[in-house]
Amino acid sequence: xxxxxxxxxxxxxxxxxxxxxxxxxxxxxxxxxxxxxxxxxxxxxxxxxxxxxxxxxxxxxxxxxxxxxxxxxxxxxxxxxxxxxxxxxxxxxxxxxxxxxxxxxxxxxxxxxxxxxxxxxxxxxxxxxxxxxxxxxxxxxxxxxxxxxxxxxxxxxxxxxxxxxxxxxxxxxxxxxxxxxxxxxxxxxxxxxxxxxxxxxxxxxxxxxxxxxxxxxxxxxxxxxxxxxxxxxxxxxxxxxxxxxxxxxxxxxxxxxxxxxxxxxxxxxxxxxxxxxxxxxxxxxxxxxxxxxxxxxxxxxxxxxxxxxxxxxxxxxxxxxxxxxxxxx
Amino acid sequence: xxxxxxxxxxxxxxxxxxxxxxxxxxxxxxxxxxxxxxxxxxxxxxxxxxxxxxxxxxxxxxxxxxxxxxxxxxxxxxxxxxxxxxxxxxxxxxxxxxxxxxxxxxxxxxxxxxxxxxxxxxxxxxxxxxxxxxxxxxxxxxxxxxxxxxxxxxxxxxxxxxxxxxxxxxxxxxxxxxxxxxxxxxxxxxxxxxxxxxxxxxxxxxxxxxxxxxxxxxxxxxxxxxxxxxxxxxxxxxxxxxxxxxxxxxxxxxxxxxxxxxxxxxxxxxxxxxxxxxxxxxxxxxxxxxxxxxxxxxxxxxxxxxxxxxxxxxxxxxxxxxxxxxxxx
Numbered sequence: 001x002x003x004x005x006x007x008x009x010x011x012x013x014x015x016x017x018x019x020x021x022x023x024x025x026x027x028x029x030x031x032x033x034x035x036x037x038x039x040x041x042x043x044x045x046x047x048x049x050x051x052x053x054x055x056x057x058x059x060x061x062x063x064x065x066x067x068x069x070x071x072x073x074x075x076x077x078x079x080x081x082x083x084x085x086x087x088x089x090x091x092x093x094x095x096x097x098x099x100x101x102x103x104x105x106x107x108x109x110x111x112x113x114x115x116x117x118x119x120x121x122x123x124x125x126x127x128x129x130x131x132x133x134x135x136x137x138x139x140x141x142x143x144x145x146x147x148x149x150x151x152x153x154x155x156x157x158x159x160x161x162x163x164x165x166x167x168x169x170x171x172x173x174x175x176x177x178x179x180x181x182x183x184x185x186x187x188x189x190x191x192x193x194x195x196x197x198x199x200x201x202x203x204x205x206x207x208x209x210x211x212x213x214x215x216x217x218x219x220x221x222x223x224x225x226x227x228x229x230x231x232x233x234x235x236x237x238x239x240x241x242x243x244x245x246x247x248x249x250x251x252x253x254x255x256x257x258x259x260x261x262x263x264x265x266x267x268x269x270x271x272x273x274x275x276x277x278x279x280x281x282x283x284x285x286x287x288x289x290x291x292x293x294x295x296x297x298x299x300x301x302x303x304x305x306x307x308x309x310x311x312x313x314x315x316x317x318x319x320x321x322x323x324x325x326x327x328x329x
Numbered sequence: 330x331x332x333x334x335x336x337x338x339x340x341x342x343x344x345x346x347x348x349x350x351x352x353x354x355x356x357x358x359x360x361x362x363x364x365x366x367x368x369x370x371x372x373x374x375x376x377x378x379x380x381x382x383x384x385x386x387x388x389x390x391x392x393x394x395x396x397x398x399x400x401x402x403x404x405x406x407x408x409x410x411x412x413x414x415x416x417x418x419x420x421x422x423x424x425x426x427x428x429x430x431x432x433x434x435x436x437x438x439x440x441x442x443x444x445x446x447x448x449x450x451x452x453x454x455x456x457x458x459x460x461x462x463x464x465x466x467x468x469x470x471x472x473x474x475x476x477x478x479x480x481x482x483x484x485x486x487x488x489x490x491x492x493x494x495x496x497x498x499x500x501x502x503x504x505x506x507x508x509x510x511x512x513x514x515x516x517x518x519x520x521x522x523x524x525x526x527x528x529x530x531x532x533x534x535x536x537x538x539x540x541x542x543x544x545x546x547x548x549x550x551x552x553x554x555x556x557x558x559x560x561x562x563x564x565x566x567x568x569x570x571x572x573x574x575x576x577x578x579x580x581x582x583x584x585x586x587x588x589x590x591x592x593x594x595x596x597x598x599x600x601x602x603x604x605x606x607x608x609x610x611x612x613x614x615x616x617x618x619x620x621x622x623x624x625x626x627x628x629x630x631x632x633x634x635x636x637x638x639x640x641x642x643x644x645x646x647x648x649x650x651x652x653x654x655x656x657x658x
Contacts, residue, residue: 050592057592058563221588226581234387243588252555252585259550259572259582261599263379263386268597270590 002027004067004097005309011052014248014317019052020310025067025097033103035090036078042095042306042327043071043121044313045155046219049247058272070095071126073110073117074329083107089117091125098306098329113288122155122324123298124287126273130241131159131217132283133276135167138239138269139215143168146209148228151219152189153180155324156241158298160217161187163286166295169215172208174201174224176319183322187297195224202227202257212236221245222253229257229266238268248317299323330356333396333426334638340381343577343646348381349639354396354426362432364419365407371424371635371656372400372450373642374484375548378576387601399424400455402439402446403658412436418446420454427635427658442617451484451653452627453616455602459570460488460546461612462605464496467568467598468544472497475538477557480548481518482509484653485570487627489546490516492615495624498544501537503530503553505648512651516626524553531556531586541565550574551582558586558595567597577646628652 002025011019030036048070051062062068072095076088081104084090092107094100110120122128134156135141147164151157152173164171165188173184174193181192191208195201205213205227214236216228221243228238246253260266290296301321303312309327316325331354340348359365377399380391391397401424405417410433413419421436423429439449451457463485464470476493480486481502493500494517502513503522510521520537524530534542534556543565545557550572557567575582589595619625630650632641638656645654 240590242591246588252583253587254581254583255587256581259575261569261597262571262601264599265601265604266599268590270593270595272591272594275594 001025002097002099003306005306006067007052007062007064010054010064011049011248013250015049015052015310015314017310022307023067025099028101030078030080030101033081033105034101035076035081035084035104035107037072037074037090037092037094037100037102037107038077039072039074039095039098039100039329041073041118041121042309042329043126044309044316044325044327045070045127046242046244046247046316048313049317058274067094068096069093071121072097072100073121074100079104091120096309111284113284113291115291118300118324118326118328119298121326122300123159123296124284127155127324128159128287129276129280129283130156130273131163132287133273133279134217134239134241134271135160135163135215137276137279138271139217139237141167141169141215144170145214146170146172146211146233147215147217148172148174148205148209148213148231149217149219150174150224151242151244152184152192153322154219155321157217157219158184158187158323159296161189162290162296164215165189166290172205172213174205174220180319180322183299200227202230205231215239217241219244225253226255226257229255229260232260232264232266234264236264236266238266240268240270244317301325303327305329330354331426331428331430332635334635335396336381336391336393339383339393340378340577342579344378344381344639344643346639351636352396354428357430359407359409359430362410363430364405364410364413364433364436366401366403366419366421366423366429366431366436367406368401368403368424368427368429368658370402370447370450371638371658372455373638373645373654373656374399374456375571375573375576375645377642378646387603396423397425398422400450401426401429402450403429408433420449425638440613442613442620444620447629447653447655447657448627450655451629452488452625453613456484456653457488457616458605458609458612459485459602460492461616462602462608463546463568463570463600464489464492464544466605466608467600468546468566470496470498470544473499474543475499475501475540475562476544476546477501477503477534477538477542477560478546478548479503479524479553480571480573481513481521482651483548484650486546486548487513487516487652488625490518491619491625493544494518495619501534501542503534503549509648509651512628529556531559534560544568546570548573554582555584555586558584558589561589561593561595563593565593565595567595569597569599573646630654632656634658
């Protein structure tokens with residue numbers, strides 16, 4: 001019997017368990033061209049919070065009372081498509097469930113890289129592409145840039161640190177707590193700010209970014225974005241990837257240094273990774289190379305059992321993950 | 330006896346008359362290569378507020394106890410340069426005074442366009458170039474774009490309206506009060522918002538921008554910027570020119586819709602006009618053409634007498650000008 005998490009009600013502010021319901025999907029026979037996949041790994045990501053609102057956005061909102069979607073990795077257990085055989089490991093977007101029935105054209109084989117399959121939900125998947133294209137295409141990263149990245153111990157941020165180092169940049173990361181900061185440092189960051197230390201981010205950043213910053217990779221918004229504005233160099237480029245600080249908040253963002261945009265000709269560019277999937281070959285080529293050279297490290301925070309998927313999701317908003325947050329089914 | 334306004338003390342928040350002092354410059358004989366100019370028109374501009382702070386920026390701060398600078402138009406009354414003769418009308422940057430003594434290389438002849446000389450301090454000068462390059466170079470204006478511009482009755486904003494209309498765009502302006510709104514409408518704007526009407530800007534903009542906005546030209550910041558974010562289309566481009574709402578404020582900018590940057594891939598680009606003076610020939614060519622076709626209208630708000638220069642400057646921050654604010658000496 002397949003089961004899935006459906007959205008029972010739309011959260012106001014921070015979601016709670018009451019917003020989610022685990023439902024039986026029953027068992028459906030495959031139609032021609034379909035495959036049945038036993039999911040092994042499910043992704044939970046901060047952007048999913050936006051899909052829980054009934055607001056027009058780049059992805060449609062989750063429908064109330066319907067299974068939610070998200071990245072997943074699994075094994076084909078039954079196939080009526082000539083493209084997949086039983087036992088094939090695949091990725092797809094029918095997450096938040098233990099078993100998925102999909103037309104073969106909504107399923108992709110795993111890329112040919114020598115990593116654990118769940119890495120394709122993190123550093124070698126959508127979060128990794130977000131880091132890669134955010135730096136290369138959105139921020140126009142150049143060797144020698146000073147790069148500041150918030151949520152630097154997260155799935156995206158930790159990859160930003162490593163790609164920026166691999167490309168010859170000076171990297172400053174921000175993370176919450178001593179353990180995460182130590183990990184970010186171990187990834188090669190030249191300086192790390194602990195935003196939970198009590199020192200305002202704008203002050204902490206000023207102490208380590210003596211020559212200002214050229215690139216800001218924003219996963220957080222709020223105080224981190226304001227600090228980046230305060231220390232932005234002329235022609236700084238901000239890749240605005242996420243604002244986890246405000247996803248659950250009805251409070252507006254308060255920016256003291258916004259007018260610095262003008263004098264320093266700062267460019268702030270919002271982006272979503274799906275606009276760049278046409279260039280995925282560049283990503284796999286470069287990441288494969290860095291993997292081979294031992295330049296990429298990753299961590300995972302794993303919640304075991306489909307039952308715990310909402311817990312894993314909610315923990316994203318309290319800093320509960322180091323590296324990629326995953327659910328192992 | 331030449332006189333000039335000097336900065337007596339640095340303002341905290343809104344400047345007052347106490348921050349300014351009218352001082353005698355004495356009379357200095359010309360050195361070789363210098364000219365003496367009797368100023369006819371002085372420019373006061375919002376950006377000057379930034380120069381009154383002791384903060385590193387794209388222009389150095391005004392020095393305490395020294396005459397201030399700014400755009401000016403005048404007549405050469407004495408020349409020891411072979412580049413200018415007595416009677417020549419010129420422009421230069423030694424404003425805030427009735428008479429300027431300058432090396433000839435810090436003086437420019439007026440461009441060959443058939444307009445009143447003071448127009449070269451407004452629509453045919455720096456504010457006009459700001460409108461032109463902000464739209465063309467910064468926002469990448471395309472025919473058919475819906476353009477929203479704040480402070481649309483100001484020197485920059487009123488020119489933005491007219492250039493955008495000349496380039497085949499749908500234009501929405503915001504201005505304060507019925508008279509200014511009527512003028513902006515008369516310039517060709519397709520819709521005008523009165524931000525003093527009591528309706529929140531985000532609501533008023535939503536009512537007239539049914540299909541969203543593609544370009545926002547920001548002169549104001551704050552509530553106007555937030556409204557533009559709320560109604561930005563996918564791939565909207567924001568040219569961030571000024572934020573007069575915050576120049577005198579210690580309060581941070583509060584943005585409720587900032588995260589829309591991400592889903593709609595909005596680009597916010599701060600700019601300053603001096604980066605584009607190398608392309609001034611493009612500006613004069615296009616503006617000259619539109620002038621000849623009768624497509625450019627302008628207004629001026631004139632304060633008479635050098636004594637009133639600070640009053641004119643301060644009135645910029647209370648909406649005291651329609652079109653370019655000028656001081657006639």
